[in-house]
Amino acid sequence: MPGFEFRTVPTIVCRPGAAKNLAAIAAPSLNGAQRVLVVTDRGVRGAGLLDAALASFDDAGVETRVYDQVVADPPEDVVLACAAAGREFGAQAVLGFGGGSPMDTAKVVALLLGGTQKLEDMYGMNRAAVPRLPLALVPTTAGTGSEVTSVAVITTGETSKRGIAAPALYADLAVLDADLTLGLPEHVTAATGIDAMVHAIEAYTGKRFKNPVSDALALAAMRRLHGALERACADGSDRAARADMLLGAMLAGQAFSNSPVGGVHAMAYPLGGIFHVPHGLSNSVVLPPVLRFNAPAAETLYSELAQNIGLATSSAALIEEMERIADAVGIERRLSQLGVSHNDIPRMAEDVAANDRLLPNNPREMTYDDIVAMYEEIL
Ligand SMILES: NC(=O)c1ccc[n+]([C@@H]2O[C@H](COP(=O)([O-])OP(=O)(O)OC[C@H]3O[C@@H](n4cnc5c(N)ncnc54)[C@H](O)[C@@H]3O)[C@@H](O)[C@H]2O)c1
Numbered sequence: 001m002p003g004f005e006f007r008t009v010p011t012i013v014c015r016p017g018a019a020k021n022l023a024a025i026a027a028p029s030l031n032g033a034q035r036v037l038v039v040t041d042r043g044v045r046g047a048g049l050l051d052a053a054l055a056s057f058d059d060a061g062v063e064t065r066v067y068d069q070v071v072a073d074p075p076e077d078v079v080l081a082c083a084a085a086g087r088e089f090g091a092q093a094v095l096g097f098g099g100g101s102p103m104d105t106a107k108v109v110a111l112l113l114g115g116t117q118k119l120e121d122m123y124g125m126n127r128a129a130v131p132r133l134p135l136a137l138v139p140t141t142a143g144t145g146s147e148v149t150s151v152a153v154i155t156t157g158e159t160s161k162r163g164i165a166a167p168a169l170y171a172d173l174a175v176l177d178a179d180l181t182l183g184l185p186e187h188v189t190a191a192t193g194i195d196a197m198v199h200a201i202e203a204y205t206g207k208r209f210k211n212p213v214s215d216a217l218a219l220a221a222m223r224r225l226h227g228a229l230e231r232a233c234a235d236g237s238d239r240a241a242r243a244d245m246l247l248g249a250m251l252a253g254q255a256f257s258n259s260p261v262g263g264v265h266a267m268a269y270p271l272g273g274i275f276h277v278p279h280g281l282s283n284s285v286v287l288p289p290v291l292r293f294n295a296p297a298a299e300t301l302y303s304e305l306a307q308n309i310g311l312a313t314s315s316a317a318l319i320e321e322m323e324r325i326a327d328a329v330g331i332e333r334r335l336s337q338l339g340v341s342h343n344d345i346p347r348m349a350e351d352v353a354a355n356d357r358l359l360p361n362n363p364r365e366m367t368y369d370d371i372v373a374m375y376e377e378i379l
């Protein structure tokens with residue numbers, strides 16, 4: 001067996017209600033910082049999710065400055081504006097609090113504030129480098145797993161999504177408080193939950209970096225997510241289902257951070273970048289055709305994934321089940337429902353074909369023509 005490397009965040013605290021004691025939980029990982037930049041978005045702040053956490057910093061005598069202007073699929077100007085706010089504040093540490101968009105922004109801002117590297121020099125694999133400011137992440141969606149990944153995805157220019165992937169992006173602390181996800185709307189729960197399942201599937205079938213640890217995490221993640229997604233969608237206040245979703249998404253994050261995602265994410269990116277389709281929804285829509293395309297090259301692995309969640313041991317069973325789940329939780333299945341037309345497909349496919357970070361991980365080689373055919377299949 002070829003060797004492998006595995007990395008993750010050094011401290012993970014997983015406890016319902018943890019956000020209420022965030023200052024005490026985070027103090028050791030944030031090196032006792034007295035000025036903490038809190039990175040979030042208006043939805044999360046407006047829902048009151050931050051209140052208890054901020055009060056805990058207040059009580060501990062730690063000054064916070066909240067930057068709440070993050071938007072979905074964060075563009076570069078938001079990242080730079082957030083960094084400027086942190087610099088002006090004299091931030092000594094960064095706290096990302098929200099879904100993948102605030103967490104990814106926080107990760108990059110911690111690098112920008114802690115070192116001298118410019119944003120444009122960070123894109124790609126292993127280009128971003130420490131030093132960075134101490135960094136803690138608190139997810140409020142059960143999807144991206146960004147709290148434990150070494151990845152941040154930024155929208156560059158008008159429409160392209162580019163990734164920064166480097167060990168420097170592993171936070172010092174991830175705090176999982178499932179109570180924060182109780183109010184997540186059904187459609188967001190569904191889409192972000194399917195995103196997490198896609199992370200597990202793509203990590204398990206990754207061509208380059210799949211390894212025994214990422215495999216074990218991906219299988220465990222799939223079992224939890226598969227068992228809880230429909231329950232969390234049907235009853236958002238089901239705390240056990242919410243806890244399983246958050247933990248499953250984190251396990252999947254650990255898996256794909258070490259065995260990166262492939263064709264599904266590559267095909268989802270242009271939907272987010274060009275059409276602002278939410279990340280989880282983009283992944284969910286392109287999943288079935290990519291699974292069907294990959295099946296000849298990934299029959300054994302897809303069969304193992306199917307068996308792992310109690311289905312028949314075949315790739316067809318996995319594909320059918322993922323389609324059934326999308327229908328059951330009310331996720332759109334066609335690109336035309338998302339505002340994409342036939343004429344958009346060539347530029348989307350060009351974007352995908354140029355993705356040399358993700359396509360090499362896909363179990364089957366994808367050409368431009370293959371990509372066009374898959375988009376056409378779900379138009
Ligand atoms: N870094 C990684 O490893 C990684 C992996 C996958 C995706 N991503 C990126 O993450 C982003 C998507 O993140 P996301 O899917 O978590 O969505 P998001 O962070 O964009 O949030 C989506 C919406 O949900 C709202 N929201 C969040 N938590 C809520 C809660 N508890 N209750 C009510 N509303 C809530 C937000 O206000 C926002 O309006 C994309 O930019 C994607 O590219 C990153």
Ligand SMILES: [Fe+2]
Pocket residue numbers: 144195196199265279283
């Ligand atoms: Fe994703």
